[in-house]
Amino acid sequence: MNSDFVPIGQASKILGVSIQTLRNWEKTGRLLPDFVSAGRTRRYSRRRLLSIAGLTNQEAKEDQKTTIAYAWVSTNEQKEDLSRQIELLELFCAKNSFTYEVISDLGSGMNYRKKGLKKLLDALLNDKVERLVITQKDRLLRFGAELVFTICETKGVEVIILNKGDGAVGFEEELAKDVLEIITVFSAKLYGSRSKKNRELLKKLTETAKDQL
Structure with missing residues (x-):
């Protein structure tokens, strides 16, 4: 018999399925x-089986989910903290033999269009993520983290938080900076107003935010 054709037993080994599965596939066409x-x-073309096996492996590879380790800071002054976050995430993922990708962001906590965050959300929504690893809960988003966690729960994505402390001091400092950012955005409009009351309100808000830094 031509060696280019193999019996059902060999065919099942090439494809990595049982003989019964091959019989079922034959019945269904x-x-x-x-x-x-x-x-x-029954005889199967070895070349055709290898081609099918290659396509199957490629599909499996494309469907493979990964671990995403996400790090974020809001200002350039925190670049060292960002580096520490990334180092911790890499060490944890490597120690646990995860297939992982580190995504990092540097930008305002009020910015929901950060490049890394968008990449993370796209991966979650397209079922490409097996688990999400962050150093702290507030290293995901200033506001809206619970929504991301809900998406993870819906998609069956495991969430790992390395440090479950609340990090309240850092959070309050960065929140104050975000408030200052909001005030800055609207300050021109407020100062452009004839209302002395608006100008006084802006001044008080600015002073309150700075007291938190």
Whole structure:
């Protein structure tokens, strides 16, 4: 018999499925033998099986989910903290033998269009993430972290927080900076107003925010 054709036993090994699965595929028309002898012996083209196996492996590779380790800081002054976060995340993922990708952001906590955050959300929504690892809960988003966690729960994504302390001091400092940022954005409009009351309100808000820094 031509070695280019193999019996059902060899075919099942090449494809990595059981003989019964091949028989079921034949019944449903999914994969038919290349020919069947008078004695009902089935033969499959080795070349065709290898091609099918290659496509199957490629599909499995494309469907493979990964671990995403996400790090974020809001200002350039915190770049050292960002580096520490990334180092901790890499050490943890490597120690646990995860297939992982580190995504990091540097930008305002009020900015929901950060490049890294958008990449993370796209991966979550497209079922590409097996688990999400962050150093602290407030290293994900200033506001809206619970929404991301809900998406993870819906998608069956495990969330790992390395340090479950609340990090309240850092949070309050960065929140105050975000408030100052909001005030700055609207300050021109407020100062442009004829209302002395608006100008006084702006001054008080600015002073309150700075007291938190």
